[in-house]
Amino acid sequence: MSVGGRSADQTQGGARGFHTTAASLKADDFYSVLGVKRDASQAEIKKAYYQLAKKYHPDANKEASAKDKFLKIQEAYDTLSDEAKRRSYDQFGTADPTGGMGGGPGAGFGGFENMEDILSQMFGGAFGGGGMGGGAQGRRTGPGRSSGMGGFATVGEDIEAVATVSFMDAVNGATTTVTITPIVKCEPCAGAGAKKGAKRHTCSVCHGTGQATFTMGGFHVQQSCPQCHGEGWTIQAKDQCASCGGKGRVRERKTVPVTVPPGCDSGMRIRLAGLGDAPLEGEGTPGDLYVRLRVTPSSVFRRKGADTYHTAQVPFTTAILGGSVRVPTVDGDVEVKIRPGTQPGEELRLRGKGIRKINSTVRGDQYLGLRVKLPTQMSERQRRLIEQFAEEEEEGKGGAGPRSTPQPEKDGSKKDDDKKDSDKKDTGFFSRIKKDIEEGFGKKKPKDDDAK
Template structure:
């Protein structure tokens, strides 16, 4: 009885990666496990079939052999005694395939496919205001673009690339040494299978040329340092008309003179006068939308935080608005006149002495702690 195709058994495509194969196996193994289906011979046989398929396809070497030769390439009972074997394949070809993989030939019997263009990265600096509000920016990107005269073929308009006379269009050549045959890319056509005998004047036969493109990039509101914006197909042009790569615009937000951003919240320091801190009052604070009044309650200390809800950054992903956190910093008066200094001395005298604990609780608590500390050292 012929075996089913292992990819069919697991229900995956032949191009599936290791992760997809493992996921399919776990799903089927849980469904068909004998402990879950006691007394069912059909289910037990299916479970064995799934396990066998996974053991082959999860092993890169066994999977490669299976992809090339089918069940004959992985079943030790086939091929040793006659008819099944490798289907009459020439052993020189088999070793050429195997060693071609090792030495970079890939074992393929056809020319290399034109490779997709390389992806590019562009570093874009934004101000905080631009990042928060969103903006369209024009950028200039040096890259390889497809030749519009030869349409990427590299051949002069009116002519066509010719089949490589060395590899006869296969893109591969074999080097035999005794029993072994090593397959490698054709050095004449570089694995393409074709050569350009009459090159295009604009791209000199390369099918693409260097150019600086000007692109408009729409920056969504709320981006932050580290975010990337993908522009599909704006990378380097592929070889011989192959698809272009992508351009990734990497965002970096410059430091702001007033605000510090943390996620969707903004932080800033607000200097307030000694009088406002003691008696209370109002100060103007900056926001990204303009100035607002912040009410300062009496007896405010340095470092106190005030939250202004919704005045931060709107999240790029959730749309939730962050807050503006204002930290008060009491500013000590400078450049005082003698009369002003005298007033401060009078104030200090009036709140010192017996009244100190009432007017300066933190200072008094600190100095009492220092006194206890030294008393403990001397006792």
Template structure:
């Protein structure tokens, strides 16, 4: 255990720092001897782990763990490299309330052994889940025995380099964060506001644009803290904040993008006459996470080159498809250039005129410079329309629930200017299986065997990803005993060796014992 002076930077003062696993009283001696055969305090070499990682507070409202901390690489970490161990309290009691409890081992008789870092641990407890942060994890968990013989959970880089400064992210598995709320409460909004206001306050942030951002944050918070204004914003967008705003007129207006909550012109007028560049974008960007992690995808109404919005869709696939790989055709409605006017927004033969407000200075030239009556009839002068499109998406073998597949440039075209298309992000929801439980690349199956097969031995049919196989059951097989079918697991999605299939035997006891029969055995 570490002394205070050697604690890592940002280590919470109320938590115990560990440099070895500790054992809770709920771990029986026989289980402890499996995890720690030497029954010695192992010690992993104090702070060996600290050299390549650092705990950092997360101050990014778009990050789902904003306001908490994460673990970041302090130098480049090559692929497939051990980074550190996940240390904590080894325990056998149930800790459903802990978000820091990882499974270390399961005995043949079904006792689960966990490593819980909620009260004590090392830097590894700060590693966040990749979901909502990146499309895929950049690190993996591996069970390994350290030199002293203890079974530990190691954290390794994946198949790609982790760059200096990059957050280390793993997959903790489906539903790990199910307690995280989707709708922001006033208190959560206030928290986001204070953290952003602190970040961009002109007294402390000398960056160009910080002051502008600070003002935008104030304006956004002004709406979000007021329930009526927030409801109006949710329904009608920023136009709802304009004096004299008429929701009925707004809803009836022609909107080439469909849906009542979008108005192209609304963006140029957002937050005051004339509008400021990027304001409504920053509104979404700054407070998007308060609404469940993602801002709504709206376009910006400015004549600059900017990337189109990403489109996100979910697809559901079966457990088997996830293990073997599959493809899906997804139907999306991306923004594309209007075919009638080729993106100009003008009726055939019509021309643009200079905006009266800016006198041609060029600094505030919006598409409203199309003279009344000269707008293209299909896109109402916007130059873009939404269209229906089907995109075939290949989902690689080994994909895990919640992972994403990116289709570059299949998202929205930029609303204005000549930027690149956004991407299509496909989030994969994997159904669970009645036959297998998946743990990383390994599969687990419980095979039921009759008592006489357990006693005398025999054969049992066992499902694998490639169909059923016959497995020999040795005589004297005990309840919960396991057999490993090498290479019958899942192919890792980021490359590497196939996992194994662990078959555990569940002995079926007869309800009634006929003694004659028993004698026959």
């Protein structure tokens, strides 16, 4: 089809390209037209093209020569931006070794996607992708989306769902489900939008080309047809599929199983390929489903990465005398040794008792905070034992009165004898107290203080 001295051909990618029909630009050196060196990179060529195109576009430049200059810039860029055409041009002085410069697909305007980029930059995105009912299709963003004006995305949109799992399911791994409503191809009409046996009619606006032509600043520009949305055909209302209303797409509610890997945490996303929305038009691949995990907190553990934290109650007799306590871990209860003289607030580290790191065999640690539990009620005998302990503790500290400063001895024999007597006294004191407390509070002798 020839429009306004230019012809519109179908490019290999399915988009409509524009080019001049005359060979009036043959004599021009394309590198000089764009102002780049012959060894310029594609990035340099594209940058020069954008700058010149915006400068000389007839809608932005009202000089009489701007139109011809703009056409030269377009043809130069179309040739040099295509590596095959550029090699032919460098070797033969033409992009077409058989002779013609114009007339090839995409010449002149360099394919409408390039033109759209220029117009979008010049006019603030007025020529960007539109939605259903008008404007260009296929400008949706997302992984794998690609299409210029007049085309459509070949990959559907990604969707997201949220799955709530328990703390222990996140630790050990589990299988859960999510309910989604993705856009899918209508089954009754197989995505065609028409009743079975109904005929589709050639679009009266674009005459089956899928492209609509309009004039802007003296130039004929094409975009996706607003009537048929680039399909090239329409369906009469009486022939439309009752299930999808002629759209060829519906939303379908479905429940999807999700495998939760061990070691996952809140905020992590699991990708399920191909379970997202189907493309709104044409054939293509559905997008992906991303399941975001929400882990419910535990009443027993706190978590930080792969490490867990737990606070254990320790009887004061165990803290004084030593022993063991049974504490929970993500793998079950274990016995942990408590050394004699353990102080409130101390923290033990249980190596390898934390959470398995995701996609790994390495495990974190469990940190065990110790809280000494004091008795709230005591028998008279227990009270006497504690009082006896307190009295002997004071005596051991010299609480009866101020100590005299020891005088140096001429020989160390007396000092050594005093030390031996003191050691015997201390040993006897702790033995008695330990025995009394064990008998008074019914405690057994302590076991090992390692986690078992």
